[in-house]
Every structure is written in structure tokens, then in C-alpha cells.
Amino acid sequence: MLYSNVSMTASSIIYVSGNKKLSGEVTLSGAKNSGFKLLIAALLSDEESTISNLSDITDLHSTIEIIQALGGKIEFVDKHTVRLSGAGLKTWAIPEKFEGLSRAAIYFVGPLLAKFGRAAIPMLGGCNIGKRPVDRHLEGFQTLGTKVTHKGNEILFSGKIKGGTFCFPKPTHGGTDTLLIASALSQGETILENVGLEPEIDDLINLLNLMGAKITRTLNRMIVIQGVKELHGTKFCCMSDRNEAVTFAVAALATKGDIFIKDANEQVLKAFLKKVEEAGGGIAKVDGGIRFFYKGPLRATRVVTKPHPGFMTDWQALWATLMTQAEGKSVIHETVFENRFKYAFTLKDLGADITFFNPKVSKKEKVYSFNIEDDIPGNNHAIKIKGPTPLQGIHAKVPDLRSGATFLLASLAARGESVIENAVIIERGYENLVEKFQKLGASIKTR
Numbered sequence: 377m378l379y380s381n382v383s384m385t386a387s388s389i390i391y392v393s394g395n396k397k398l399s400g401e402v403t404l405s406g407a408k409n410s411g412f413k414l415l416i417a418a419l420l421s422d423e424e425s426t427i428s429n430l431s432d433i434t435d436l437h438s439t440i441e442i443i444q445a446l447g448g449k450i451e452f453v454d455k456h457t458v459r460l461s462g463a464g465l466k467t468w469a470i471p472e473k474f475e476g477l478s479r480a481a482i483y484f485v486g487p488l489l490a491k492f493g494r495a496a497i498p499m500l501g502g503c504n505i506g507k508r509p510v511d512r513h514l515e516g517f518q519t520l521g522t523k524v525t526h527k528g529n530e531i532l533f534s535g536k537i538k539g540g541t542f543c544f545p546k547p548t549h550g551g552t553d554t555l556l557i558a559s560a561l562s563q564g565e566t567i568l569e570n571v572g573l574e575p576e577i578d579d580l581i582n583l584l585n586l587m588g589a590k591i592t593r594t595l596n597r598m599i600v601i602q603g604v605k606e607l608h609g610t611k612f613c614c615m616s617d618r619n620e621a622v623t624f625a626v627a628a629l630a631t632k633g634d635i636f637i638k639d640a641n642e643q644v645l646k647a648f649l650k651k652v653e654e655a656g657g658g659i660a661k662v663d664g665g666i667r668f669f670y671k672g673p674l675r676a677t678r679v680v681t682k683p684h685p686g687f688m689t690d691w692q693a694l695w696a697t698l699m700t701q702a703e704g705k706s707v708i709h710e711t712v713f714e715n716r717f718k719y720a721f722t723l724k725d726l727g728a729d730i731t732f733f734n735p736k737v738s739k740k741e742k743v744y745s746f747n748i749e750d751d752i753p754g755n756n757h758a759i760k761i762k763g764p765t766p767l768q769g770i771h772a773k774v775p776d777l778r779s780g781a782t783f784l785l786a787s788l789a790a791r792g793e794s795v796i797e798n799a800v801i802i803e804r805g806y807e808n809l810v811e812k813f814q815k816l817g818a819s820i821k822t823r
């Protein structure tokens with residue numbers, strides 16, 4: 377049975393009447409950037425696994441559609457729990473109709489190679505925040521023994537992973553995930569160097585190890601995988617969404633409110649908590665979660681986004697909204713994606729005082745996570761925000777997931793009415809965000 381609350385359609389519009397303090401308690405959903413990968417990893421075994429605390433979001437449902445199209449058995453136990461196995465997989469090619477839908481396709485290469493010795497995937501999708509190539513994933517597959525070729529819009533993989541050592545030219549969250557999934561079932565030992573440190577990667581490692589994999593994180597961004605011949609089914613609970621935690625924390629501070637975020641985990645939010653303290657926001661760490669509250673005028677901050685454990689790129693748009701309400705000049709320098717400031721034009725329309733600039737960077741190759749050759753003239757890598765400025769309601773169209781959450785947040789803090797179009801993108805990554813804001817006292821509805 378397919379459970380889902382995902383309700384918005386492409387024409388969905390959110391209406392917000394802003395300037396109300398948000399307060400109360402909210403519970404986090406399962407992590408968007410972990411759930412779908414856990415499902416794909418579970419396909420490595422023909423035995424059933426049960427994965428719980430999955431978020432009811434469109435990104436998860438599109439992964440489930442791919443699994444079904446490949447013949448994999450998957451059923452909902454309840455709205456947030458699925459049971460699945462790789463037993464029914466019957467084809468090694470992800471159908472073309474999934475082209476451009478999400479980033480999920482590349483993660484399937486591991487289970488397909490393990491079962492069929494080959495895989496074919498269509499072009500990837502995901503938020504339009506940069507070029508987002510997968511060259512580091514592909515180089516890794518090739519180094520570890522899989523042949524990679526291109527045919528039209530498809531990428532073809534042949535030959536199981538043999539093992540070996542691969543050093544990522546620069547860390548990548550997704551690349552670490554795909555090679556982990558692909559190397560868990562293999563003949564030899566795989567050593568991955570210069571890997572990502574994101575907590576969602578650890579969620580994946582924990583699941584794979586429970587399934588019988590032998591994966592160890594060692595110091596210095598290194599992961600060692602002793603390949604095993606088979607994996608078995610297990611039960612696993614997906615981690616909570618740290619991006620959702622940041623969304624509600626910023627909502628509390630931007631609306632001068634007070635929100636207790638149940639399940640917010642200090643360990644995965646350290647860089648964010650540090651900035652909240654620097655800005656003068658209230659934080660109370662209590663059993664079972666973290667309370668964020670407004671305790672007086674906020675101060676400007678300087679933020680440089682970095683891969684984990686740094687200040688996460690997914691948080692910068694939300695943070696920029698908050699900094700429009702802080703006293704002084706804030707700076708945000710985005711170093712992970714090459715084009716992630718599109719939302720800032722809309723914040724300016726709301727009344728924010730934002731200027732774009734490109735900081736002088738002497739060692740670009742070292743500072744930026746994206747490939748320097750993918751950067752094009754016209755991309756802005758930093759903004760200056762002069763605050764505080766009152767925000768006015770707006771009529772805006774959502775360009776990508778985090779911008780969508782940012783527009784919502786800005787509308788909640790703004791005076792007057794806002795209309796947010798193309799709101800369906802928000803459901804790619806947030807379960808019931810509108811309903812959760814309603815419960816915290818927001819005047820917000822969908823049509």
C-alpha cells in the first residue's frame with residue numbers, strides 16, 4: 377500500500393500572513409538526505425529490511441517509484457516505515473522516464489552492479505544550484521574496477537567493484553555514499569580517501585554494517601571497506617533531519633518566537649549553534665531536543681559555508697533571511713555550490729539590503745568544493761547583508777527547495793501578505809512544513 381500525505385501539485389500556492397511570533401513544539405521528520413539512500417542500500421540484500429522514520433516527501437516517493445520500476449519489492453508498513461528487499465530486481469537499467477527527476481539514480485549503481493554486473497542510469501536531476509556533475513563518482517567507479525561509458529543521455533557501468541584505493545580529488549557527500557554502497561558487496565578491500573564527513577553518510581554506514589557489511593571510518597577522512605559476499609536484512613531507523621531543525625530554529629529567531637525542536641541533535645548542528653550564539657540567539661539544550669528563542673536584538677555574523685563539520689550550504693539561505701534582521705553587516709560566502717544565491721534577489725524584493733560580490737580568493741581550487749571549470753561568469757559566491765531592515769510581504773515563485781523554505785520563512789517574518797508559487801518544490805524535502813508552521817501559530821495556508 378502506498379501511504380502519502382504529499383499533497384501539493386505543480387500549481388500549489390502558499391499564502392502567508394506574516395509578522396506573528398511562532399512558538400510551541402515541533403517534531404523533526406526523518407532526514408531527506410538519508411532516507412532515500414537507506415532504501416537503495418537495502419536493495420543490496422535479497423532478505424527483507426524494514427526502514428522506519430522516513431519522511432513523507434516527494435524525493436522519497438520518486439526513489440520508491442524507481443525501485444518499483446526495477447522490480448524491487450517494497451511495501452509501506454505505515455506512513456513512515458517501509459519493508460523492502462532486492463529480491464525482485466529484474467533489470468539493470470533505470471528507465472529513461474526518470475531522467476532529471478532527482479539525484480537518486482546514481483546511488484542505484486551499487487545494487488545493480490552487485491546483482492547484474494552492469495547498470496544504466498539516465499541523467500540526474502536535483503535542485504538547480506550549480507552544475508552538479510558526478511565526475512568524482514565516476515572516477516571512483518573506474519578506479520575500483522568498473523568500466524564507465526556514456527551513451528546519449530545514459531551512463532553505463534559494467535563489471536563489479538574489485539576493490540582498491542580511491543582518493544576523491546575533493547570531498548563529496550554523494551560520491552562517498554555511492555562508492556560506499558557499491559563497495560560493501562565486493563571481492564576485495566576498498567579504501568576511500570578524502571571522503572565526506574556528513575552525518576548522513578554515517579547513517580548509511582550504520583545501516584550497511586547492520587546488514588553485515590564491514591565498513592570502518594578511520595581518521596583523516598578515510599573509510600575502509602572489507603568487501604563481503606552477501607548482506608542480510610535488518611531493521612533501521614533513519615536519523616532526524618538537521619536541515620529541518622535549522623529551518624525551525626531560524627523561524628523562532630526571525631519571528632522573535634520560541635520553539636522547542638524535539639529530536640534536534642546538538643552533535644550534527646555544532647557549526648549552526650556556534651553562529652546562533654554569535655548572533656545573540658537563545659539556545660537551551662534540554663533532554664530530547666533543543667529550544668531556540670529570541671532574547672534580544674541579533675548581531676551580524678560572517679559565515680563561510682563548508683562541507684561538514686563546517687556551516688552547511690543548505691543552511692545559508694535561511695541564515696541570510698535571519699541576518700536581514702540582525703544589526704550590522706553580515707557576510708555569507710558560499711564555497712560548496714557555485715550558484716546558490718538566486719533566492720537573494722527575492723529577499724531584496726522583500727526589502728532586504730543585499731549586495732552580491734565575489735571575494736578575492738587566492739587558492740580557489742582549495743577553497744571551493746565545486747570544480748573551478750564549472751564556475752561561469754555571472755555566478756555570485758558571496759553576499760553582504762546590511763540589517764536590520766523590515767521585510768514586506770511578497771509574491772514569489774520558488775526556484776529550488778531551500779529557497780522555497782527561505783521564502784516561507786521570510787514571509788512569516790515579514791509584515792503583510794505573501795503569495796508563494798511553485799510551492800510543490802518544498803515538498804521534495806519537507807514533510808508537512810505548512811501544517812507544522814500552522815501548529816506553531818503561523819497564519820499560513822495552501823491552495
Ligand code: EPU
Pocket residue numbers: 408409479503506507508509510511512513514547548549550551572574683684688689690712713714745746747777778805
Ligand atoms: N561535485 C562535483 N563532482 C562530483 C561530486 C560533487 O563537481 O562528482 C561538486 C558539486 O557540484 C558541489 C560540491 O562538489 O559543488 C559538493 O557536492 P556533494 O557531492 O558534496 O553534494 P551532493 O551529494 O550533490 C548532498 C546533498 C545536498 C547538500 C550537499 C552538501 C543529497 C541528496 N544532497 O549533495 O543537499 O547540500 O550534499 O552537504 O544528499 C539539499 O538538501 O537542499 C541539498 C542540495
